[in-house]
Amino acid sequence: MALTLHVDGAKWRAAQDAALAANPGLVPVIKGNGYGFGPATLYAEASRLRVPMVAVGTYAEVPGALAGFPGDVLVMEPFxxxxxxxxxxxGEGRLVHTITARVDLDALLVANAAARVVVEGLTSMGRFGAPVEKVGDLMAAGHGEGVTLHLPLGSGHIDEISRFVEAVGGIRPFFVSHTTSDEVAALRHRFPEHRFAARVGTDLWLADRSAYEVRAHVLDVRPLSKGDRVGYRQRPQPAGHLVVVSGGTSHGVAMESPASAATARSRAIAVAEGMLEAAHRVRSPFTVSGTMPRFAEPPHMQCSLLTLPAGVTPPLVGDIVPVRMRLTTAYPDAVVIE
Structure with a gap:
């Protein structure tokens, strides 16, 4: 019984190599669940790429990064x-801290006078950072190694980044997130004396969707008559087959972040999905016998109950079925790189 992420190693690594070639100097981002592959796997891949630095999300991830990667580790969470x-x-010498305020910088230097820092600028993302007019002072006070800028999704960031470059002065490395390779190339052309390094996660690790697939095992199959009740909630089922598969909430199955609903179409989809959920007619992410059956009830922690419609040939116990999941919220039992 396992939910497994299967990876075509050659294709996956070719996509990594292509991303690095298109964006020289990129800093791999390795945070959270390791984009479904697990942080330890990605530390090894970053070492294979021979990059000098990786970026992690929080200080809680630092011990694993220092143990798994031989180079510098940039913490994107502000100190x-x-x-x-x-x-x-x-006090670790390979650690690079993110600073946004003088009070935090002063405390960091008390704890470690030789602390390495970058200064985060407050961009239109609006999450955290120092206002553009204060970035230069923080850089000087902390002997900053560079400026880091976290931008919103999408393109059109060149002018915003340029304002920071022009305001900070001096020759500084800039670490930028959510920029395209074309934007970074344009910035290098506009400011040839500066170094621009893109921090890249999704476009590095998840670039080629055909290189990986989540798979589950069929654990049990039983015929259903119309009205049969199953599961914790004893919901009546239509005629067909009950299929029990590995993979549940502990793996991230059917766990989603709130939808942005930015367009009329996306809002309509969100409303339709809400109505289906209220009617207990939610389609599962599992593909069984060529169809995506509905959940018989919400997923359990480590397995899911599916209702396969009458007339569809049921699978056999032990069969492997693909699962459509967002890898950023996936926690497979195993990662198999072939």
């Missing part, structure tokens, strides 16, 4: 004196 000052890894 906060009230939270991080006592962490043992603050």
């Amino acid at each position: 906060r004196a009230a939270i991080h000052a006592g962490l043992p890894q603050v």
Whole structure:
């Protein structure tokens, strides 16, 4: 019983190599669930790419990164004196801290006078960062190694990044997120004295969707008569077959972030999906016998109950079925790189 991420190693690594070739100097982002592959796997891949630095999301991820990757580790979460000052890894020489405020910088330098820092600028993303007019002072006070900018999704970032480059002054490396390779190339052309390094996660690890697939096992199959009740909630089922498959909420099955609903079409889809959920008619992400059957009830922690319609040939116990999942929310039992 397992939910497994199968990876075509040659195709997956070819996509990584292509991403690095298109964006020289990129900093791989390895955070959270490791984009479904697991952080340890990605540390090894970053080492294979021979990049000098990786970026992690939080200080909680630092020990694993330092152990799994031989180069520098940039922490994208800003250093906060009230939270991080006592962490043992603050003194680690390979660690690069993100600073957004003078009070935090001063506390970091008390904890480690030789601390390495980058200064985050407050962009239109609006999450955290120092206003553009204060970035230069923080850089000077902390002997900053560069400026980091986290941009919104989409394109059109060149002018916003340029404002920071022009305001900060001096020759500084800039670490930028959610920029295209064309934007980075344009910035290098506009400011040839500066180094621009894109922090890349999704477009590096998930670039070729044909290179990986999540798969589940069929654990049980039983015929259903109309009205048969199954599961924790004893919901009546239509005629067909009950198929029990590996993969549930602990793996991220059917776990989704809120929809952005930015367009009329996406809002209509969200409304339709809500109505189907209210009627207990939600389609599962599993493909069984060529169809995507509905959940018989919400997924369990480690398995799911599916209702296969009458007339569809049921699978056999032990069969393997593909699962359509967002890898950024997936926690497979195993990752198999072939």
